[in-house]
Amino acid sequence: MKRFVRWAILGLGLVASLAHAAYSVDQLMADLAQNKGGRARFVEKRFVALLDKPVVASGEMLYTPPHRLEKHTLLPKPESMVLDKDTLSMERDKRRMSINVSSRPEAQAFVESIRSTLSGNRQALEAHYRLELEGERTGWTLTLLPTEPEIAALLQRVTVSGSHKQVQRIEYLQVDGDRSELTIEVLEP
Template sequence: MDLPQLMQVLAQNKGGKTTFVERKYVAMLDEPVESSGELRFDPPYRLERRTLKPRTETLVLEKETLTLSQGKSSRTVSLTEYPEVGVLIESIRATLAGDQKTLERYYQISLSGTLTAWQLVLTPKNTQAIKLVKLIRLIGQKSLVSRVDVELTDGDMSIMTIAKP
């Protein structure tokens, strides 16, 4: 299997809603920090991550605009202003959408496995993002992304497990 074949399968994704559990491993902490909630993808441009535990937080990416809401406060920014944030979010959205052009614009890409068990490793190209993000690893089966690992340059990492819709 090659990248265009995987992207073609992913591009058929109709979107939908599922749940996630994320564990963040931070060097300063003895135990990982766990959060959980819902993910919603409306192809090709809208991705919503609603964290329910340990505290409610909603992150919505609509085209190039990112809105983060916590309680009564909300903040909206453009991804062009914060490329390091864009790198993290675009890895999920572009993969779910099967958007090879966007992935190639932001990352060096390495694909391994078969259609039924694939792994995509994305290394940021942006100089600001490279200072923070070492790599992003997405693991999936056919058109489903089941796990997203983010390794930061300081050694911290997060592992997000995504349930089947």
């Protein structure tokens, strides 16, 4: 009888493990594809080896699926970045600059790590990254590992975490050890 109870407990543990492991990249992408966009607050911490403490910025983001993403930094200095399809426009200190990200592979990979994750576009992500997923629908972590040598020379990995269809945190780890953490709090769905 004791042996039966022990095997039953082990069996339940195995079933629970399989249930957690059952959440797949395809399911995550399907969940993320349901994201209708909206506004969010963000806090970004940049950890740079040359500095004693992180550089902290905060502001609001606006996502309009599938191609438009706006990041408006309010503190410590106003700054605006707008990604509309393949055009990235930046404004800081009354200076404006625009680039076509499709003409710059490293910029394209960076953009797709955010935009394609938010829109649940697995094909676009896999054009630049190998995908590794851990967790379950209520708490997942997607790691993006660069597959292109030009990108891998700059970026070690991107780690995106969230719950259900909401991205809550993005971390970029550069090859030189510098990193940035972006925490996202949805204001409206």
